[in-house]
Amino acid sequence: MTTHASMDDPRVTLDEQLGSFEPIPPYPPRTEREHEFYTVADGEMLVNIGPHHPSTHGVLRVVMKLDGERVVDIDPVLGYLHRGVEKLCENADFHHTISYMDPLEYVSSLFCEWPAVMAYEKLLDIKVPRRAEYIRVLTGELNRISSHLLAMGFHALDLGGITPILYSFIERDEMVEMLASITGQRMLFNYFRIGGVNGDLNHEFMSRLGDWMGRATAQVEANQGLLNENEVFVRRNRGVGTIDSQTALKMCWTGPNLRATGVPFDIRRAHPYSVYPELDFDIPTRSEGDSLARYLLRIDEIKQSLRIIDQCLHQMPDGPVMAQVPRLMRPRPGRAFATVEGPRGQYSIYAVSDGTDQPFRFRIHDPSFLHLQSFTLLMPGQLLADWMTINASLDPIMGGIDK
Amino acid sequence: MDAALKRRLEARFGEGLQGPVRQRHDETEIRIAPAQVPDVLRTLHDDPDFHFQLLADLAGVDTGTAMQVVYHLWSTTTSDWLRVIADGLPREDPRVPSITFLWRGAEWMEREAYDMFGIIFEGNRDLRRIYMPADYTSFPLRKDFYLPDDAARSPGGGVRHMEQPQAPLAPGKTLVRRTRA
Structure with a gap:
């Protein structure tokens, strides 16, 4: 040897x-x-x-x-990106764990922070100011759009189309710059705090957002024109990776992938949180359950997110953006489960407190983990090259899956 | 809080529950013995009074004295999350029946709980490690697995094994690392 x-x-x-x-x-x-x-x-x-x-x-x-x-x-x-975030969070104090949450789903960081702060607010019985809730929804929906745009772009890229990802990044870059102007970061925002958000909206954010909202719909439609009528793209996606709604529920699917099978399950409506009950939006569904349906559903969701942002800007009240919260937190022993609807599905945190300033148990539930599991159902009988299609249409993020 | 759900749970399961039905915020919580898991979850899933069709989460918990498996369920019949805690698994040999017969998607979540806590899910046909390598022997999220760190109150405080200098080898000796088991 x-x-x-x-x-x-x-x-x-x-x-x-x-x-x-x-x-x-x-x-x-x-x-x-x-x-x-x-x-x-x-x-x-x-x-x-x-x-x-x-x-x-x-x-x-x-x-x-x-x-x-x-x-x-x-x-x-799995496991090539496993960092043991749950263990790290159980050895960090409550404020510290929020910054561990960002790199999980790195293209939609705010949706990782959100259930964590919601769970702590439940443990501590903190009431979040309404303005902070509106800011969370506003920034969250922006982050959802940027995540969906990236999913669209990478979907095309995996099938060999270079152009859509460049167009997606034009829009995503604008949103990332907007969020950077209030959070200070382009990617891992670390913006939500227990009891509110880190800072109020500022002039740069508002002017960039107002500027972008004026052309957002036209831009998104221009982008989808690249793909929706592209014969190669449609033929490689239609009927590939089909799953029916009952199987999807048994596989614990959530988010756009579940809605593409016809189940109108959206946690923003199914189990309302934050100020979503006050906002008017539809839950788009499709019945085909194939890769094309999952792609088209994300475009429909972008349009709904634009509606939500528009309403947030009109309805946002004045007031503080942080509740009165002590720096050192020792919640009473208890358990809390908090869930948000992320761009990939149900993102949730189960936090257990034992009365110290560190969470006793911190469970992170990631939707992509469960979508990835369904490869064993979706792949048999397909061509090897269809794996790229199916993987891209499920839109998994390995940072969240591997924790 | 959904008081009607509490009454329905008490009426249906009665003294089968360990302790009272607890409610806080938008969560309802019941505790059961590990052996009851398939029956209780099947009832919650199939009974039209409950119809909990979505398994929102499956988590292992090490309380330091016993192991728990925690299920979170969602239903259209209630505005609450239902938390089912299978409590009191012995730490030396934690075993609980698998629920993959109800939700096939629980398979990987059970694999994860096995990988992190060593909880054996009887009936799961693919119970192997999912994050850690196949030759790994510990269960990292157990409370007796200390994180080597100099964080304030970590029991492994002061140990930074990653940064310890390597002692020079005696002349003529080499380390052989095998890449194949």
Whole structure:
């Protein structure tokens, strides 16, 4: 056997070249399912994709069992981005955990902070000022639009179209700059606080937003014209990765992916929070349940988010943006569960307090984790190249999945 | 708070519950024994009075003395989240029946709870680690797994194993790291 010195530590020698893929794991199968997956029949083969593949939306590795070009079975392997955020949060104080939440779903950070602060507000019985709630909804919907635009762009990029992502980034950049003017950050905002938000809206934000709102609808429609009537795009998406509503509910799907199967489940209406009961918007649904429906549903949601932003600007009351909150928090022992409707679905936090200034248990629930799980249902029978379509249409973010 | 849900739960499950039905904010909470999980959740899922068709979350909890599995459910019949706590799993051998027969999507959440807490979900056909590598032996979210850090009151305070200098090896010795088990 040949050995070579490690490039990290010269004292270590390695007995084989790293980075190669061994199709069969070097340990005996741990479960019935693993045994079934790694038993390769005649004519089948295992193919590894990732973890560093551009279409994996992060560092996801999947092993596929192929028969020719048809997928027989698929086994996603997670953990390449696992940081142990739950453990870190259980060792940090309540204010500190909010900044750990941002990098989870890094394209929609505000929706990670939101359930955490909501859970703490429940534990502490804090009433959030109405202006702060409106600001949360306003910034949250902006973040939802920017996330959906990115999903649209990357969906096209994964299918080989470069242009839509550039157009998406024009709009996203404007929104990110807007949010940066009030939060100070372009991506990981760390803006929500227990009892309110970090700062009030300022002139730069309002002028940029007013400027953008005037052309937003036209821009979004121009962008979707690139794809909606593109024959290659439509034919690669229609009928691919179809799931029916009952199966989607059994697989614990939420968000746009569930609504694309025809279930009008949106936590903003199903279990209202913040000031959503005062706002007027529709819940778009589609009945097809395929990749194209999931893509088109996101465009419909962008239009509803624009409506919500418009109403927020008109209805926003004056007043403080932070409640009176102590710096050192010791909530009474108790449990709280808070949920928001993020761009990918139900994002929720289960926080347990034991009376100290650190959460005793901090459970993060990420919707993409459950959508990714359904590959085993969606992929069999599809072509290998359809995996990119299905993955992009489910819009997973590995930062949230791997925690 | 949905007082009607509390009455319905008490009428349906009665003394099968461990402790009273608790309500706070928009959450209703019941505690059951681990062995009751399939029956209670099947009733909550199928009974038209409850019809909890969405499993919102499944979490493991280590209280330091016992393990819990916490289910959050959503239904159109109530405005509350229902929290079902399967309480009192022994820390040495925590076992609870799987609910993948009701929600197949619980499979990965149970894998995660197994990976982080070592809770065995009997009936889950794919109960292997999901985040940690296959040869990992600890359960990181248990309370006796200390985070090596110099954070204020961490029991592992002062230990920064990542930053400890490497001792030089004796001449002629080399470390061999095997990449294949």
